Amino acid sequence: MTTSEPFELAQAAAGYIAEATGVDSHDIALVLGSGWSGAADLIGEVTATLPSSEVPGFSAPAVVGHVGTIRSILLPNGKRALVLGARTHYYEGKGVRSVVHGVRTAAAAGCAVVVLTNGCGGLNPAWRPGTPVLIRDHINLTAASPLEGATFVDLTDLYSPRLRELAREIDPALDEGVYAQFPGPHYETPAEVQYAHRIGADLIGMSTALEAIAARHAGMEIFGISLVTNLAAGISPTPLSHKEVLDAGEAAGPRISRLLADVIAK
Numbered sequence: 001m002t003t004s005e006p007f008e009l010a011q012a013a014a015g016y017i018a019e020a021t022g023v024d025s026h027d028i029a030l031v032l033g034s035g036w037s038g039a040a041d042l043i044g045e046v047t048a049t050l051p052s053s054e055v056p057g058f059s060a061p062a063v064v065g066h067v068g069t070i071r072s073i074l075l076p077n078g079k080r081a082l083v084l085g086a087r088t089h090y091y092e093g094k095g096v097r098s099v100v101h102g103v104r105t106a107a108a109a110g111c112a113v114v115v116l117t118n119g120c121g122g123l124n125p126a127w128r129p130g131t132p133v134l135i136r137d138h139i140n141l142t143a144a145s146p147l148e149g150a151t152f153v154d155l156t157d158l159y160s161p162r163l164r165e166l167a168r169e170i171d172p173a174l175d176e177g178v179y180a181q182f183p184g185p186h187y188e189t190p191a192e193v194q195y196a197h198r199i200g201a202d203l204i205g206m207s208t209a210l211e212a213i214a215a216r217h218a219g220m221e222i223f224g225i226s227l228v229t230n231l232a233a234g235i236s237p238t239p240l241s242h243k244e245v246l247d248a249g250e251a252a253g254p255r256i257s258r259l260l261a262d263v264i265a266k
């Protein structure tokens with residue numbers, strides 16, 4: 001594939017979405033990670049739902065039984081949101097181009113803002129499972145980049161100070177943190193968690209950083225928010241039960257979905 005082909009594929013996907021949804025241009029894209037699926041139903045009126053596998057460049061979800069969808073939503077302020085419910089993770093081995101195809105498609109579809117959400121491990125013991133944390137900056141530990149060739153892109157203020165301030169006006173209790181993307185799919189050892197802590201990470205996950213770089217290259221404003229679903233390995237003195245993690249994510253649903261709805265409604 002030539003270096004222009006990922007962008008041609010994103011244009012094709014955007015054209016398909018415009019045709020299939022009847023919406024020529026969308027304004028804001030949302031990538032919903034673990035624990036955030038409920039947000040879409042709260043933010044506005046779903047006017048079209050597409051199976052993501054029908055859209056050029058998108059593949060069937062990695063998790064059997066998960067139906068990946070792309071939804072067009074009419075927001076109360078009249079703007080259009082494009083909800084990308086099928087994220088390709090780097091650990092699926094489909095290449096970085098596939099990981100960032102959704103963001104590139106959203107940019108080609110007209111979106112000037114992208115909201116990147118994820119579920120992650122927390123390094124701050126005060127952040128119990130179910131705590132949303134704004135992403136202030138990231139550390140890309142994948143050793144990969146979605147950019148190819150002499151594409152030197154500045155990543156200063158990559159996570160919009162404007163949108164972070166807006167979120168904190170809506171919910172002053174929100175903390176901020178630095179998110180580190182590990183390649184995965186394995187979780188970190190306690191030693192790796194301590195390494196991440198020492199290099200400045202507060203949140204660890206397997207997504208988001210590569211998508212944010214591609215979004216900056218596409219000229220989008222980026223809002224990143226994590227949902228701490230577990231304390232990272234070795235942080236909690238007692239092993240967390242998977243049920244605790246699931247219950248916490250479930251309990252956080254209404255608060256984080258409301259927060260997201262309020263931020264994008266502005």
Ligand SMILES: Nc1nc2[nH]c(I)nc2c(=O)[nH]1
Pocket residue numbers: 034119120121122182184186187188204205206229230231232233
């Ligand atoms: N790397 C990493 N990814 C995650 N995703 C979730 I949910 N929890 C974790 C975690 O503890 N580490």
